[in-house]
Amino acid sequence: MKRATALLLLAGSLAGCASHSAGESPWLVERDVGVTRQCDPLTADQELVLGLSGEMASAGRRHAALANLERLPGDLPQVRLHKARLLRILGHGNEAETLYRSLLGSCLSAQANHGLGQIEASRAKHSEAQRYLRTASALAPADSAIRNDLGVVYMNQRRLAEARFELLTAMELEEGSQRAAQNMLTLLLYQGNWQAAQELVAARGLTSSDFSRAEQRARSMQREDAPSSAPAPAPAPAPAPASAAPPLVTPEPAGMAAAVASLSGTPVQRGITAAEVRPASPVGTEQPLRPQPAATRTEPAPVRKAMPLAAAVRAWSEADGSAEADSPSRSGAGATHSRALVCGSARGPAGEPRLVECQPE
Numbered sequence: 001m002k003r004a005t006a007l008l009l010l011a012g013s014l015a016g017c018a019s020h021s022a023g024e025s026p027w028l029v030e031r032d033v034g035v036t037r038q039c040d041p042l043t044a045d046q047e048l049v050l051g052l053s054g055e056m057a058s059a060g061r062r063h064a065a066l067a068n069l070e071r072l073p074g075d076l077p078q079v080r081l082h083k084a085r086l087l088r089i090l091g092h093g094n095e096a097e098t099l100y101r102s103l104l105g106s107c108l109s110a111q112a113n114h115g116l117g118q119i120e121a122s123r124a125k126h127s128e129a130q131r132y133l134r135t136a137s138a139l140a141p142a143d144s145a146i147r148n149d150l151g152v153v154y155m156n157q158r159r160l161a162e163a164r165f166e167l168l169t170a171m172e173l174e175e176g177s178q179r180a181a182q183n184m185l186t187l188l189l190y191q192g193n194w195q196a197a198q199e200l201v202a203a204r205g206l207t208s209s210d211f212s213r214a215e216q217r218a219r220s221m222q223r224e225d226a227p228s229s230a231p232a233p234a235p236a237p238a239p240a241p242a243s244a245a246p247p248l249v250t251p252e253p254a255g256m257a258a259a260v261a262s263l264s265g266t267p268v269q270r271g272i273t274a275a276e277v278r279p280a281s282p283v284g285t286e287q288p289l290r291p292q293p294a295a296t297r298t299e300p301a302p303v304r305k306a307m308p309l310a311a312a313v314r315a316w317s318e319a320d321g322s323a324e325a326d327s328p329s330r331s332g333a334g335a336t337h338s339r340a341l342v343c344g345s346a347r348g349p350a351g352e353p354r355l356v357e358c359q360p361e
Helices: 002-015 044-058 062-069 077-089 093-102 109-122 126-139 144-156 160-173 179-191 194-204 208-225 256-264 309-326
Strands: 341-347 353-360
Touching: 044 062, 044 077, 062 077, 077 093, 077 109, 093 109, 109 126, 109 144, 126 144, 144 160, 144 179, 160 179, 179 194, 179 208
Parallel strands: none
Antiparallel strands: 341 353
16 A cells, blocks of 8 residues: 555656645645534434434435434534435535535534535536635545545546645545545546556455446546537538429530430430430339340342343343353253243232233242
8 A cells, every 4th residue: 555655646746736835735724723623512312313313324214314313403513414414415405505504613614614515516616616625624634535525626627636635645544445545546547547546456455346437437537628529510412302394494514415425325415305305213213224235237128020021031031141151160052041930910909810920030
């Protein structure tokens, strides 16, 4: 424990501290001697009821403890103090504050200032809380609970050197208490002093749950220190709803027709209207692209005209003669004609044959 305390004090000295005058020093308190120090003793029965109420409160039966205090006279400072503590824990801060203020200047003035400091700290009024707790520590400088809470307020104010001093004081005043040690662990983790934190955990026997709670509190403090996040960028404007477009009445931008034609593969005509534009397929219903068969070029079938028989025979004879002249293998007496004539009859309106026509095959 001594080694851990020495390490913590060394870390505090390296962190540095602000200069203060003798009357404003956070390391020293001016003891107030103008307040009554002793309260009138209670009777045995009053001590018994007060002790029973304290045991109930420690067991978590705070409502029962408060009800038990009603058996005692309400003007006793000890009774008002216990009632104020229970009301503060139960969340009735205003009623507790009234009771605490009634004890200022009494024999329990230190405890009254302590309670008022706790109430102001719960309201995040750290300056007021510090003032009350400084007064309380001046009235009861050896009260470990007061010094612990003052250290927490300093830590909330980010006055880390003063917080370390108060927490170390509380740890040494009550070595069996883990509350000040847990707060010191939070401070060390907040500063990123992991070596000192490990020393403290080992020296005080803190558990993994204690470490997790301290780490969460340290991270919460770091988030509070972080600057407010930059405003989120304005969202992009939503696309205009699809609607039937009116006929195009403005000229298209230069190059628009060529760009569209290069994408679609078909020329784009200017001056078209929305009614002529083929609507796009709805979202989610696009048809899959299928390869188109290559266009095959077909030659038109030759048209054969019918001709009279005499003309057909003459044309046949001339064509055959020219073929024989071109091919020596077909010359000679034994050559035969390889081409035939195809003849047919054309019928009239009544179905009677009118004319027989032939044409080369």
